[in-house]
Amino acid sequence: MIKKGIRRQIVMHYFIVVFSTLLLAEVIFLLAIRSYYYDSINSHITQHIKQVEEYQKFGTSSNEGKDDLGNLLMVYKLNYTEMQILNIQGDVLINSSDFQPDVSIKTSDISQAQSGNIGRWVGRQPNTGEDVMAVSKMEQDNGRDSYIVRYVTSLEKVNAKLFNVTLIATAVAAAVLALVLAFSLGLANSIVKPLNTITAVSAQMARGKFNIRIKGNYKYELGELASTLNYMAQEIVRSNQVKDDFISSISHELRTPLTSIKGWSETINSGGYDPEETKIGMEIITKETERLIGLVEEILDFSKLQQNEMKVSFARVDLKELLQEIMLNLWTKAEKRTIELRLDSVDKPLVEGDANRLKQVFLNLIDNAIKFSHENSAIDLFVSFEGNNVVVQVHDTGIGISEDHLVRVKDRFFQVDPLNGGTGLGLAISQQLVELHHGILLIQSELDVGTTIVVRLPRLLEAEESEIPQLPGAETTQD
Numbered sequence: 100m101i102k103k104g105i106r107r108q109i110v111m112h113y114f115i116v117v118f119s120t121l122l123l124a125e126v127i128f129l130l131a132i133r134s135y136y137y138d139s140i141n142s143h144i145t146q147h148i149k150q151v152e153e154y155q156k157f158g159t160s161s162n163e164g165k166d167d168l169g170n171l172l173m174v175y176k177l178n179y180t181e182m183q184i185l186n187i188q189g190d191v192l193i194n195s196s197d198f199q200p201d202v203s204i205k206t207s208d209i210s211q212a213q214s215g216n217i218g219r220w221v222g223r224q225p226n227t228g229e230d231v232m233a234v235s236k237m238e239q240d241n242g243r244d245s246y247i248v249r250y251v252t253s254l255e256k257v258n259a260k261l262f263n264v265t266l267i268a269t270a271v272a273a274a275v276l277a278l279v280l281a282f283s284l285g286l287a288n289s290i291v292k293p294l295n296t297i298t299a300v301s302a303q304m305a306r307g308k309f310n311i312r313i314k315g316n317y318k319y320e321l322g323e324l325a326s327t328l329n330y331m332a333q334e335i336v337r338s339n340q341v342k343d344d345f346i347s348s349i350s351h352e353l354r355t356p357l358t359s360i361k362g363w364s365e366t367i368n369s370g371g372y373d374p375e376e377t378k379i380g381m382e383i384i385t386k387e388t389e390r391l392i393g394l395v396e397e398i399l400d401f402s403k404l405q406q407n408e409m410k411v412s413f414a415r416v417d418l419k420e421l422l423q424e425i426m427l428n429l430w431t432k433a434e435k436r437t438i439e440l441r442l443d444s445v446d447k448p449l450v451e452g453d454a455n456r457l458k459q460v461f462l463n464l465i466d467n468a469i470k471f472s473h474e475n476s477a478i479d480l481f482v483s484f485e486g487n488n489v490v491v492q493v494h495d496t497g498i499g500i501s502e503d504h505l506v507r508v509k510d511r512f513f514q515v516d517p518l519n520g521g522t523g524l525g526l527a528i529s530q531q532l533v534e535l536h537h538g539i540l541l542i543q544s545e546l547d548v549g550t551t552i553v554v555r556l557p558r559l560l561e562a563e564e565s566e567i568p569q570l571p572g573a574e575t576t577q578d
Contacts, residue, residue, distance in 0.1 A: 106287040113283035356387035411453035444482035472497035500544040
């Protein structure tokens with residue numbers, strides 16, 4: 100007995116479908132064979148009656164001989180049948196066999212003959228229990244119903260042949276069902292065995308063993324399922340590694356300023372330093388505190404974006420003015436490395452957006468460009484129109500990004516060089532903020548040549564300009 104499961108369902112499904120089909124086909128086939136044999140017998144007797152009638156019509160034109168029942172028996176005689184002559188009420192007048200019924204015959208062939216048709220009846224003889232077929236026809240004399248001729252023939256041999264045919268058909272059906280059962284078991288095993296393997300490996304993955312993989316060259320949906328689970332385990336391993344790297348990196352990023360703050364606080368508290376040294380210490384404490392606040396805000400922004408809780412206030416934003424403001428904010432940092440910031444912009448590159456969030460995006464992009472540019476170089480900011488979009492390009496000639504890192508550089512927590520510090524969230528946050536403004540962020544880079552970051556945002560057309568407030572309006576939650 101097959102236990103409950105997919106294997107049993109597949110086998111039972113095939114068995115029921117094929118069994119039902121075979122049963123229906125065999126029933127139709129046997130009925131057709133039976134009908135063929137019975138119709139052939141009926142047709143043979145009917146044809147004989149018609150031949151006798153033709154013979155009677157052309158053989159004599161008088162009533163001579165028709166009243167002689169024995170003569171009628173000889174005329175209508177047919178081999179392998181019992182011949183009966185009945186009156187129009189169904190009483191047997193003469194019988195070719197020795198048995199003479201003493202009651203009227205009431206079978207359906209008689210009533211059909213009385214109504215003018217050739218009657219046919221298939222049934223069992225009451226006296227012998229034998230299966231027979233009776234064919235009857237009313238004969239007329241001078242236009243009046245005169246007597247009924249009735250043929251009775253045994254169906255035992257025909258039924259025996261039909262029984263043999265039924266046995267053969269049943270044996271063939273049983274053989275077909277056995278083949279289907281074997282085939283369906285093989286098919287079910289080809290599905291269930293890989294599923295059991297995949298289930299066992301999945302159970303180990305669920306217990307945290309993500310280094311295990313599903314092995315085997317599975318095809319079709321099973322192959323896709325195995326590939327998906329392997330990919331899921333691979334991504335979990337990678338995510339765990341990224342999480343561990345992030346924890347290590349953020350711990351380092353938090354410990355460095357905290358160590359500096361703690362050291363200068365203890366130094367200042369110990370006293371004995373001149374005001375100038377104390378001022379330097381306080382400046383370092385302030386700078387490191389601001390750095391900690393920036394790290395925490397970056398993590399909070401990322402958390403809000405992940406939970407779709409980032410709130411933005413849309414208004415009309417002039418990207419040219421925004422970039423000029425950012426250049427002033429970063430001028431000191433760029434100046435320290437003798438990096439020139441240059442802006443080439445069209446007039447009124449207006450977009451609908453949150454000025455603070457867009458400033459956060461471009462501040463991060465330009466700050467990265469300064470961080471990874473060579474000294475005595477330049478960073479170019481290009482602003483142009485492309486169709487109904489405003490395109491901002493931040494181009495530097497810095498160290499560039501390798502192809503291997505380029506595909507992952509926008510992943511959260513990913514850092515090309517962890518020694519440069521940071522959380523690895525800057526580009527991930529920037530991309531999500533740009534998408535929040537229905538824009539796209541693209542990165543083109545070549546190692547040791549430079550990087551170009553392209554931000555494409557929907558342009559605010561003049562017809563729409565009057566409908567958008569210039570100052571931040573009502574807050575809108577991220578979709």
